[in-house]
Amino acid sequence: MNMPLLPVMSSPPLTRQSSRAGSLDGNPMIVMKFGGSSLAGAAHLRRVAGIVHSRMSERPIVVLSAMGKTTNELIAAAERAQSSGEVDISKVRSLTEGVLKELDVPVPAEVEGLLQELERIISGISLLREVSGRTRDWVVSFGERLSVRTFTAWYNVFLQSHEPCADRRVPARALDSWQVGMLTSSGAGSTNSTFSQVEILPETYEAISEYMSSLELEYSYVPVVTGYIAKDGNGTITTLGRDGSDLTATIIGAAISAKEVQIWKDVDGVLTTDPRVVKEARLLTVLTFEEAAELTVFGATVVHPAAVMPAWLAGVPITVRNSMVPHLPGTRIVSEMSEDDVKERGSRVAAMSSKRGITMVVIRSTRMLGQHGFLAHVFNVFKKFELSVDVIATSEVTISLTLDISFKPLDLTGLCAELGTVATVEINQSMSMLTLITAKKTSCGVLREAFKLFEEIDAQVEMVSHGASNVNVTFVLPDAILVECTRKLHKAFFET
Numbered sequence: 001m002n003m004p005l006l007p008v009m010s011s012p013p014l015t016r017q018s019s020r021a022g023s024l025d026g027n028p029m030i031v032m033k034f035g036g037s038s039l040a041g042a043a044h045l046r047r048v049a050g051i052v053h054s055r056m057s058e059r060p061i062v063v064l065s066a067m068g069k070t071t072n073e074l075i076a077a078a079e080r081a082q083s084s085g086e087v088d089i090s091k092v093r094s095l096t097e098g099v100l101k102e103l104d105v106p107v108p109a110e111v112e113g114l115l116q117e118l119e120r121i122i123s124g125i126s127l128l129r130e131v132s133g134r135t136r137d138w139v140v141s142f143g144e145r146l147s148v149r150t151f152t153a154w155y156n157v158f159l160q161s162h163e164p165c166a167d168r169r170v171p172a173r174a175l176d177s178w179q180v181g182m183l184t185s186s187g188a189g190s191t192n193s194t195f196s197q198v199e200i201l202p203e204t205y206e207a208i209s210e211y212m213s214s215l216e217l218e219y220s221y222v223p224v225v226t227g228y229i230a231k232d233g234n235g236t237i238t239t240l241g242r243d244g245s246d247l248t249a250t251i252i253g254a255a256i257s258a259k260e261v262q263i264w265k266d267v268d269g270v271l272t273t274d275p276r277v278v279k280e281a282r283l284l285t286v287l288t289f290e291e292a293a294e295l296t297v298f299g300a301t302v303v304h305p306a307a308v309m310p311a312w313l314a315g316v317p318i319t320v321r322n323s324m325v326p327h328l329p330g331t332r333i334v335s336e337m338s339e340d341d342v343k344e345r346g347s348r349v350a351a352m353s354s355k356r357g358i359t360m361v362v363i364r365s366t367r368m369l370g371q372h373g374f375l376a377h378v379f380n381v382f383k384k385f386e387l388s389v390d391v392i393a394t395s396e397v398t399i400s401l402t403l404d405i406s407f408k409p410l411d412l413t414g415l416c417a418e419l420g421t422v423a424t425v426e427i428n429q430s431m432s433m434l435t436l437i438t439a440k441k442t443s444c445g446v447l448r449e450a451f452k453l454f455e456e457i458d459a460q461v462e463m464v465s466h467g468a469s470n471v472n473v474t475f476v477l478p479d480a481i482l483v484e485c486t487r488k489l490h491k492a493f494f495e496t
């Protein structure tokens with residue numbers, strides 16, 4: 001997953017503003033989100049239909065991402081049309097049609113209509129040899145729009161051969177998120193090429209609650225809603241940033257005060273660290289929202305970083321589960337851990353995450369010591385260049401900070417020139433952040449042990465951030481030693 005630009009969010013209502021959707025009869029609905037990895041082929045769709053059907057008594061609202069790697073294919077198709085004039089949507093067409101064929105479901109007219117529309121847009125890009133952020137968002141929206149229609153067509157066929165639930169077969173209905181009320185600001189003013197720096201408008205929550213209230217009264221269909229995409233007030237399609245479907249799910253969950261938001265993945269839940277880096281990573285049964293927020297913002301790509309906040313503010317628990325092994329309970333993300341949860345954890349560190357490709361900037365003032373306004377001046381320059389700062393350490397004359405610009409083409413010339421009027425600037429681009437999620441009260445021992453381990457392998461730690469958050473200790477180190485450090489710390493904190 002790429003680390004996306006986070007959409008800015010308005011807060012969800014802290015408590016339900018009305019008794020419309022969700023808990024009218026004391027039986028709140030649930031939100032079930034399935035990501036691309038859970039929808040990567042016909043066998044996956046069969047499994048997902050089974051999971052959804054088995055939860056019918058909880059009245060699920062289903063949120064889907066694009067199937068498999070469709071979003072990447074759509075971006076690639078737009079880029080090919082722009083660079084070489086090629087018009088080719090064959091991969092997207094064959095994935096969609098192939099899945100339906102394998103499931104023995106005729107291609108719905110709506111799906112064929114979308115594929116034809118997509119081809120026309122790609123032809124337009126090929127003629128103009130231009131793809132704006134707005135057009136790119138339009139193109140990628142086809143991933144989720146095709147996915148919900150493909151799944152719905154399959155689900156309604158699947159239903160015929162399965163036992164009805166409470167004597168009823170509740171059919172599915174495909175919905176674009178704007179139909180249920182998802183509304184964002186316009187991305188048009190953004191200078192970033194992904195057109196995804198949008199704000200979710202506050203009226204979204206009320207609109208979703210309103211839409212879902214009739215379903216709450218009578219659950220007459222299973223809503224299958226597009227994740228990741230939305231519309232602005234002008235009716236232009238926007239996106240919530242890469243991997244943003246988790247966010248759609250938690251916004252809906254917060255809007256209706258859902259019983260829970262289930263995020264179905266291809267892993268058993270949230271693990272102690274990325275299993276691609278440490279194969280011994282183990283499942284966490286529970287995390288607090290605060291821990292999950294820090295873990296995901298600092299690189300754990302298992303849940304979209306912005307998705308934690310709406311659920312946290314609304315007090316709606318999230319569970320992260322494996323769609324390949326649906327009977328496993330997964331990881332619960334909750335406001336507070338019970339005493340049993342705390343005992344069961346057994347480690348001073350809850351989890352670890354990391355981010356590569358971080359840029360570290362060291363700014364040394366060339367003016368007088370303690371110069372008034374130096375910090376303010378420096379941060380204004382970062383604001384001007386739309387660069388967001390992650391970790392900061394300051395001394396009397398020096399500011400060290402990190403920038404997460406892995407998602408942006410890097411050009412710091414202007415920044416350096418401007419800062420150069422008041423400071424010397426040193427840039428180091430091959431850095432990583434390694435984060436430990438640990439409570440402040442245990443962090444002294446954790447820091448001591450971590451530094452002992454770093455010393456053993458002669459690892460040079462360039463920066464440490466501790467204390468700003470209640471649960472986060474972050475080390476900035478060279479990319480080259482990240483994997484070794486991660487494995488060593490994981491072994492010490494989780495494998496002994």
Ligand SMILES: Nc1ncnc2c1ncn2[C@@H]1O[C@H](COP(=O)(O)OP(=O)(O)O)[C@@H](O)[C@H]1O
Pocket residue numbers: 001034035036037038065243264265266267269270271272273274275276299300301302
């Ligand atoms: N701490 C972690 N726990 C679990 N998975 C993690 C963690 N950190 C990174 N990951 C990765 O996140 C992946 C899940 O995200 P992704 O493949 O984008 O799912 P989806 O397509 O369902 O949205 C896992 O396959 C895993 O490799």
Ligand SMILES: N[C@@H](CC(=O)OP(=O)(O)O)C(=O)O
Pocket residue numbers: 001034035036037065066071072143227228241242243244245246
């Ligand atoms: N399809 C979009 C949104 C998304 O959330 O996908 P996933 O759930 O597979 O990470 C993307 O690839 O960015």
